[in-house]
Amino acid sequence: MVRASGERRWSRFRNRLASASTGWWLLIVIFIEAAVALSVRLPLAFGQSPWGGLDKSTELPGFLALLVVPLLVFAAWRVVRQQQRERNQAFQTSRLMDTVLHTSQDWLWASGPDGRFTFSSPACKDITGYLPSELLGRHITQVVDTRDLADARENWAKDGSNSWSRIVTVCRHKDGTRVLVEVSGRAVLDRDGKEQGFEGTCRVMATETARSCAEIPARIQALLTDGSIMTAFQPIRCLATNSIIGAEALTRFSGSEGVSPEVHFLEAASIGLDVELEILALRTALTTAEALPPELYVAANFSPRACLDPRLTAAIEESAIPARRIVLEVTERQEVADYGPLAEALAPLRRAGLRVAVDDAGAGFASMRHILQLKPELIKLDREIIAGIDTDPAQRALGAAMVGFSSEIGAALVAEGIETEAELAAVTKLGMTAAQGYLVGRPSLMPADWARWGQ
Numbered sequence: 001m002v003r004a005s006g007e008r009r010w011s012r013f014r015n016r017l018a019s020a021s022t023g024w025w026l027l028i029v030i031f032i033e034a035a036v037a038l039s040v041r042l043p044l045a046f047g048q049s050p051w052g053g054l055d056k057s058t059e060l061p062g063f064l065a066l067l068v069v070p071l072l073v074f075a076a077w078r079v080v081r082q083q084q085r086e087r088n089q090a091f092q093t094s095r096l097m098d099t100v101l102h103t104s105q106d107w108l109w110a111s112g113p114d115g116r117f118t119f120s121s122p123a124c125k126d127i128t129g130y131l132p133s134e135l136l137g138r139h140i141t142q143v144v145d146t147r148d149l150a151d152a153r154e155n156w157a158k159d160g161s162n163s164w165s166r167i168v169t170v171c172r173h174k175d176g177t178r179v180l181v182e183v184s185g186r187a188v189l190d191r192d193g194k195e196q197g198f199e200g201t202c203r204v205m206a207t208e209t210a211r212s213c214a215e216i217p218a219r220i221q222a223l224l225t226d227g228s229i230m231t232a233f234q235p236i237r238c239l240a241t242n243s244i245i246g247a248e249a250l251t252r253f254s255g256s257e258g259v260s261p262e263v264h265f266l267e268a269a270s271i272g273l274d275v276e277l278e279i280l281a282l283r284t285a286l287t288t289a290e291a292l293p294p295e296l297y298v299a300a301n302f303s304p305r306a307c308l309d310p311r312l313t314a315a316i317e318e319s320a321i322p323a324r325r326i327v328l329e330v331t332e333r334q335e336v337a338d339y340g341p342l343a344e345a346l347a348p349l350r351r352a353g354l355r356v357a358v359d360d361a362g363a364g365f366a367s368m369r370h371i372l373q374l375k376p377e378l379i380k381l382d383r384e385i386i387a388g389i390d391t392d393p394a395q396r397a398l399g400a401a402m403v404g405f406s407s408e409i410g411a412a413l414v415a416e417g418i419e420t421e422a423e424l425a426a427v428t429k430l431g432m433t434a435a436q437g438y439l440v441g442r443p444s445l446m447p448a449d450w451a452r453w454g455q
Contacts, residue, residue: 105123106201106202107120107123107128108199108200108201109121109135110199111197111198111199113195113196114139115139116137116138116139117140118136119199120132120135127171127173127179127181127204128172128174128179130142130143130174139383139387141383141384141387142172143172144169144172163184163186163187164183164185165184166182166184167182167184167260168182168263169181169183169259169262170263180204181203181205182203183201184201184202185199217271217273219267220264228254229251229253229254229281230288230445231249231251231252231284231288231289232250232443233247233249233292233298233443233450234436234441234442234443234444236248236414236434236440237435237441238434239428239432239433239435240433244296246296246434247289247292247297248301249281249289249299249300250443251284265277274305274306275303275311278302279309282302282315285300286298286315286320289321292450292453294325295454296325297326298327299378301329302329304330304342307342307346308345313348322353323352323354324353324354324355326355327354327355327356328346328349329358329378329380330356330359330370336369336373342374343374355378356378357378358370358371358379358380359380360380360416361381371409371411379411381413381415381432382417383437386399386416386437387417387423389426389427390423390426391422396430399430399432400430403430403432412433412434413434414432414433414435415427415432415434415435415436416437418436418439441453
């Protein structure tokens with residue numbers, strides 16, 4: 001504290017010294033100019049030529065020129081002073097921002113239009129486990145599922161706003177754990193109003209702002225009984241025929257605007273009701289899927305632990321959707337220590353026609369273990385691999401390798417998160433089987449949209 005106070009006093013002394021020094025130099029220059037003017041004017045007053053070289057024809061112009069010089073010097077001094085003040089202000093602002101970045105518990109971030117981080121403050125280490133240097137250039141799906149924020153973004157876009165505030169979602173920590181966070185941000189627009197990226201803040205939900213743990217059981221029990229669970233479908237397009245071949249079921253909760261669906265599953269897991277919620281979400285999805293065109297398959301996310309529950313078999317057998325139209329996407333919500341029981345539980349369903357998919361392949365080691373152990377019929381490539389695949393040679397090489405690998409094991413390869421025509425063209429050229437993403441089709445709760453997918 002004493003040191004900081006001393007530094008401030010020294011800074012003020014230097015500024016005063018610089019100001020006083022500049023003022024003295026100006027007085028010296030003016031004195032010199034006045035002396036030169038008098039040395040010219042006085043000889044002329046007595047009819048003599050100053051310095052033996054000036055005459056009356058040059059008297060007035062010379063004298064005016066001598067008077068202009070101090071004015072120019074004074075103007076230059078004012079400009080220098082203004083620049084000095086601006087530099088001092090910029091330095092102080094920069095130092096203040098640096099202090100905020102290094103002491104704030106809020107994570108300040110920015111991303112480009114391609115969804116890759118262009119800035120990350122040091123607070124990201126405490127929230128995500130990653131250093132800023134590890135996130136720069138990486139896609140935001142490294143730490144958060146953009147689908148979790150999709151509904152919120154749709155809401156503020158409809159209102160004509162380019163910002164959102166305190167969206168509750170789940171952050172994927174480097175160690176594999178899930179962290180409840182609040183995200184606020186805004187779109188960065190150019191002069192034409194076109195999005196150039198996003199910037200905002202993220203913070204771990206504080207104890208006083210997080211919903212009380214005592215309220216979680218009642219809230220989850222209400223979800224299990226009040227029918228507030230809904231299903232949205234997002235189309236999956238075959239790249240060879242350009243037709244819609246399937247739809248992924250995405251769970252939505254009515255009355256939960258601004259809260260990621262993943263938050264509800266995380267809360268349910270905290271009290272041991274995650275499997276119950278997953279079973280209910282699957283039953284709801286299969287019931288809702290009866291309105292889909294009959295040629296489309298239905299893909300639903302399911303955790304490894306939920307796959308071991310006998311109610312999974314009952315839900316599928318009781319559904320009006322035949323097993324051959326159902327794809328079970330195995331997620332990474334829990335670590336699988338022994339794949340034997342998991343494979344054994346899925347075997348009867350697979351013999352009945354059910355297919356298994358591994359979701360977010362390439363996002364972590366767990367998904368690759370799922371592929372090797374489960375031998376799935378579908379592999380869904382994570383957005384981290386797809387984003388920018390049209391411009392990144394390394395990503396294209398990895399994509400090509402996955403095409404060859406999936407072909408060797410007889411699995412279809414689905415590219416997730418397609419958002420640009422260039423990405424779509426790139427994955428098509430590589431020979432991937434299907435594509436899913438906002439460019440192909442956004443999630444929809446409307447049966448009228450689903451009907452068009454079959455046309």
